[in-house]
Amino acid sequence: MRMAELSAAAGIPVATIKYYMREGILPAGEHSGPNQASYGDSHVRRLRLIRGLIDVGGLSVAATRRVIDAIDSDHTLAETFDVAQRTVSDELDPASLDPAALHRIDDLLAGWHLYPGNPGRLAAARVLTTFESVGQSDERGWFRRYAEAALIVAEDLDEIDARDDRDSKVETVIVGTVLGDALFAALRRAAQEHVTTKRYGAPQSPIAHPQKPRE
């Protein structure tokens, strides 16, 4: 198909598609004549992936390039995970973190197979320090419940085994890592409303949703 058809098929403006090509996250089309290129279904699929990562996953174009490069490379699954994890995590210098907080996270995750540089381990220590700096604490032990819930969710790796070939396995790793965060955060909001309503009743005067509660 031509560029105009690709734009229509993916629902993305031509200028944006050309920008993605310049940024190296969408392959060029096949040369099909002077100043003409043709595009295939793989371009439509790739565009959907790019928009999902950016619009729903909240990645920057630069971060999207890193994970797309991982898909297009010959990384092993474990290496792809590593790239995906680092792309969705702030880069933290372990030396900038409170050793006591790191120690408490290590206690919490005792028995887990982790490299010391695991971005989640470092980020969790930073959150712990921040919680305490604003006068919050973990009196009721819910950090542990977060860790238990994280283990449940991490079993979604099953989904990778359900894929046939290396390329779709790797794509599942990337999409699962990036969109899984978005999915879990969304479900947590819904669960919060459910638990709040059960405990405290429905808001007397809902600020932003005048609709009736669903029964």
Added chain:
Amino acid sequence: MRMAELSAAAGIPVATIKYYMREGILPAGEHSGPNQASYGDSHVRRLRLIRGLIDVGGLSVAATRRVIDAIDSDHTLAETFDVAQRTVSDELDPASLDPAALHRIDDLLAGWHLYPGNPGRLAAARVLTTFESVGQSDERGWFRRYAEAALIVAEDLDEIDARDDRDSKVETVIVGTVLGDALFAALRRAAQEHVTTKRYGAPQSPIAHPQKPRE
């Protein structure tokens, strides 16, 4: 204390502190003489909260203002939740979402007390649509496990009951909503590495962490 002392106590440059005051997220000091103001511990605490929300929670200054306003208002707990949830969620027009995806999310969350406008319900439907648009599916039923894990995590509302007064309850709602996302995402990365290593072994050539795995 004077501005210079506040800056030292909070570890934040004077220019940044003045910016937060102009933005209305940090109250002015108490007038203590011509061109002089004095600041108290409440300013230090507020600055820590602002930095936690921005640096660790990833909020913008505008979003931080919305949740700080909620803390400083006389909203009920349920109303504060509503503000916190909306601040950390993209605003989605239900009409822009695929009705079939919304229907499937409603099936998944059957029995939960939810307003139709709950931002998590809408965001989850968008993630579902995005997953499917990139050729992923939920063959192994892990959406349901995400929902179960979200319910476990939402029980952290316990922590609110552990607070004495309305102000610290409300602050716990805000901090828990914003930083809880960061904490869970961090623990999910750690859990992913743990589960991946258990299943597939350690990466042959870790790309970015040459350290030995922790035993």
